[in-house]
Amino acid sequence: MNFAELELLRATARESIKLRLGEEPSDNFKYHVLVCGGTGCISIGCQNTLQAMQKAIEDHGLQETVKLVVTGCMGTCEMGPVITVFPEGYYYCRVKPEDVEEIVTSHLKEGKFVERLCYHAADGTVQPKKSDMVFFKKQKRNALRNCGLINQTSIEEYIAMDGYKALAKVLQEMTPQQVVDEVKKSGLRGRGGAGFPTGMKWQFVLDQKADQKYVVVNGDEGDPGAFMDRSVLEDDPYSVIEAMTIGGYAVGASKGYAYIRLEYPRAIDHFTKALARAREVGLLGNNILGTDFSFDIEIRVGAGAFVCGEETALLASIEGRRGEPRPRPPFPAVSGLFGKPTLINNVETWANICPIIIKGGDWYATMGTEKSKGTKVFTLAGKINNTGLVEVPLGITLREIVEDIGGGVPGGKAFKAAQTGGPSGGCIPAAYLDTPIDYENLAALGSIVGSGGMIIVDEGTCMVDLAKFYLGFTQDESCGKCTPCRIGTKRMLEILERITKGVGKEEDIELLIELANSIKASALCGLGQTAPNPILSTLRYFRDEYEAHVKDKTCPAGVCKMPRKGLKS
Amino acid sequence: MGAECKCNCEQDKKLDALFAQYKGNPNGLIVVLAAIQEVHGYLPKDYLIKTAEELGVPLSDVYGVATFYAAFSLRPRGRHSVNLCLGTACYVKGAPEVQAMLEKEMGIKAGNTTEDRRFSLDLVRCLGACGIAPVMTVNGEVYPRMTAEKVSEILAKYE
Numbered sequence: 247m248n249f250a251e252l253e254l255l256r257a258t259a260r261e262s263i264k265l266r267l268g269e270e271p272s273d274n275f276k277y278h279v280l281v282c283g284g285t286g287c288i289s290i291g292c293q294n295t296l297q298a299m300q301k302a303i304e305d306h307g308l309q310e311t312v313k314l315v316v317t318g319c320m321g322t323c324e325m326g327p328v329i330t331v332f333p334e335g336y337y338y339c340r341v342k343p344e345d346v347e348e349i350v351t352s353h354l355k356e357g358k359f360v361e362r363l364c365y366h367a368a369d370g371t372v373q374p375k376k377s378d379m380v381f382f383k384k385q386k387r388n389a390l391r392n393c394g395l396i397n398q399t400s401i402e403e404y405i406a407m408d409g410y411k412a413l414a415k416v417l418q419e420m421t422p423q424q425v426v427d428e429v430k431k432s433g434l435r436g437r438g439g440a441g442f443p444t445g446m447k448w449q450f451v452l453d454q455k456a457d458q459k460y461v462v463v464n465g466d467e468g469d470p471g472a473f474m475d476r477s478v479l480e481d482d483p484y485s486v487i488e489a490m491t492i493g494g495y496a497v498g499a500s501k502g503y504a505y506i507r508l509e510y511p512r513a514i515d516h517f518t519k520a521l522a523r524a525r526e527v528g529l530l531g532n533n534i535l536g537t538d539f540s541f542d543i544e545i546r547v548g549a550g551a552f553v554c555g556e557e558t559a560l561l562a563s564i565e566g567r568r569g570e571p572r573p574r575p576p577f578p579a580v581s582g583l584f585g586k587p588t589l590i591n592n593v594e595t596w597a598n599i600c601p602i603i604i605k606g607g608d609w610y611a612t613m614g615t616e617k618s619k620g621t622k623v624f625t626l627a628g629k630i631n632n633t634g635l636v637e638v639p640l641g642i643t644l645r646e647i648v649e650d651i652g653g654g655v656p657g658g659k660a661f662k663a664a665q666t667g668g669p670s671g672g673c674i675p676a677a678y679l680d681t682p683i684d685y686e687n688l689a690a691l692g693s694i695v696g697s698g699g700m701i702i703v704d705e706g707t708c709m710v711d712l713a714k715f716y717l718g719f720t721q722d723e724s725c726g727k728c729t730p731c732r733i734g735t736k737r738m739l740e741i742l743e744r745i746t747k748g749v750g751k752e753e754d755i756e757l758l759i760e761l762a763n764s765i766k767a768s769a770l771c772g773l774g775q776t777a778p779n780p781i782l783s784t785l786r787y788f789r790d791e792y793e794a795h796v797k798d799k800t801c802p803a804g805v806c807k808m809p810r811k812g813l814k815s
Numbered sequence: 816m817g818a819e820c821k822c823n824c825e826q827d828k829k830l831d832a833l834f835a836q837y838k839g840n841p842n843g844l845i846v847v848l849a850a851i852q853e854v855h856g857y858l859p860k861d862y863l864i865k866t867a868e869e870l871g872v873p874l875s876d877v878y879g880v881a882t883f884y885a886a887f888s889l890r891p892r893g894r895h896s897v898n899l900c901l902g903t904a905c906y907v908k909g910a911p912e913v914q915a916m917l918e919k920e921m922g923i924k925a926g927n928t929t930e931d932r933r934f935s936l937d938l939v940r941c942l943g944a945c946g947i948a949p950v951m952t953v954n955g956e957v958y959p960r961m962t963a964e965k966v967s968e969i970l971a972k973y974e
Contacts, residue, residue: 286946289957323946470902473943508886550885566844568883627904627945634946701903715906
């Protein structure tokens with residue numbers, strides 16, 4: 247494929263999806279029926295709904311006028327199986343196979359939408375169209391731009407959505423330095439957790455002199471409660487493949503590795519198919535788009551180790567070794583995979599690259615706050631009405647996410663805290679609901695943006711128990727290479743277990759703080775350095791709960807199995 | 816020592832092809848072990864030795880990698896693999912109760928295989944389906960919104 251052929255394909259492919267984009271189509275289709283094929287929807291039976299829809303369309307002889315498309319995750323996992331009907335964008339939730347007939351006879355044949363299946367907000371209002379839904383209104387989708395809108399593995403639909411426009415632009419008009427400058431200008435920070443400026447990372451790798459360089463996507467999303475990388479890899483694999491190809495051009499690498507965790511078999515499957523298809527049409531491999539630039543990507547499947555999300559551990563794992571981190575420097579940008587300069591970015595970071603190239607770094611920098619530019623994907627889960635995947639401009643308040651997008655806490659219970667950043671993060675209590683979310687503000691509150699997992703907990707959650715949960719996780723996942731992490735987290739976990747069983751001692755709280763601070767200061771890698779964060783943060787805002795466990799032998803939330811108050815254990 | 820064929824010969828041929836591909840190349844260690852695990856359901860001792868010989872990696876390193884990653888098992892697994900997610904969303908929505916019921920019904924602690932090798936029970940960290948928490952999978956089939964009450968009915972489906 248060359249540049250002209252790509253544009254020709256884009257023009258024809260565009261026609262076939264226009265109806266979904268609110269543009270005047272030239273084909274015969276009157277409706278596009280999009281069925282969410284995200285993992286959440288699959289798990290609750292979207293396949294049956296899909297089959298019923300296919301059959302109903304055939305039974306009513308609507309194949310010529312109704313196009314059925316399986317897309318990736320639309321983001322509203324709680325409401326699945328989800329169906330969207332375009333051109334208007336009516337949004338049907340929890341569609342069971344027996345509901346399908348009504349959608350076909352009423353909506354697709356008579357043009358009357360089915361109100362009972364539409365989204366009913368917690369306040370009782372009906373928000374029938376996607377454009378009516380507060381869930382979507384407050385979002386701004388860059389990394390998730392194609393998720394839920396196009397067929398997951400169709401390169402044609404990806405190209406129709408401006409796919410490979412960025413790569414074409416880079417190869418035709420830009421020098422590697424110009425590409426890196428554009429990324430710098432955007433202010434994009436690494437979305438994997440640490441928030442390091444992406445453009446600066448690219449510059450480091452570009453500046454290295456080496457016979458071989460590598461580009462890597464970190465798809466080892468092990469952070470419990472985060473699943474945005476899964477969604478992008480499954481639902482829009484080409485956006486990562488195209489971006490990595492651009493990265494390869496920018497830093498001078500000819501080879502890329504996609505490290506995807508084993509627990510995501512569909513992501514591995516879709517990414518593998520997408521790689522093969524991209525190679526087939528000449529957008530990956532030798533002489534891409536007829537230029538002398540060559541680049542290819544190989545998949546490496548993880549083997550189940552959280553610590554492999556740490557970049558030096560991940561690189562060790564690609565090399566076939568135990569995924570143990572090593573001290574930095576040297577950073578991977580200087581000496582990474584097989585000792586060569588390596589550009590490693592998280593899935594979501596890569597997914598932001600193409601829009602930045604097409605629309606310019608300045609455009610991206612108009613979103614967000616002064617130091618935290620652009621948009622961030624959060625996964626809303628836990629005790630919240632609308633669990634799911636949302637992408638919002640940084641600077642949005644926690645209240646807007648929880649109450650407007652998330653629809654509040656279910657069951658009339660009170661919001662207690664948002665746990666952000668997973669095991670490396672902390673809690674934000676209700677008093678800070680109006681804090682604009684960005685890297686600096688969350689750090690000031692003792693939490694982090696991290697990978698973007700956001701677990702909402704209500705009054706029925708015990709914060710000591712939650713801290714124990716995270717400690718159990720990091721203790722379990724510690725690679726064991728350094729003592730603070732291997733032994734320190736074990737000791738902390740033991741203390742927490744004591745406290746939650748009602749046999750904690752008064753000095754335990756001080757001991758926890760002392761251990762936490764020394765582990766933070768001395769662990770080898772990010773996993774160990776941040777392991778005490780859930781404890782420190784819950785102690786900061788919910789110290790009274792710890793004290794109730796220790797002094798009164800009670801669990802205020804009623805979660806921990808404690809001996810009755812007043813009895814000696 | 817060569818590895819004996821204990822299962823499907825076709826699949827063992829695939830392993831041989833992989834051994835040939837990575838002969839003398841330590842970088843292929845995880846790829847090869849993953850393939851053995853997939854074919855046999857665990858990593859038999861003979862295969863660990865063969866892997867060490869073929870790839871030119873010390874056996875201690877092979878063992879080190881095999882015990883480091885959660886995906887690898889040195890013991891035979893049950894016929895049905897039950898994975899309960901213990902990610903944060905699942906945890907706060909009641910996965911510990913489901914775990915207790917699973918352990919009670921199977922009579923084993925998580926991480927083990929029942930004596931009749933009917934079930935292996937494992938706790939996994941985040942399957943990435945937090946929207947439908949708590950989540951359990953049996954042989955890859957997903958059971959959303961799990962409760963302790965649902966456990967025995969689901970297990971009964973697997974002989």
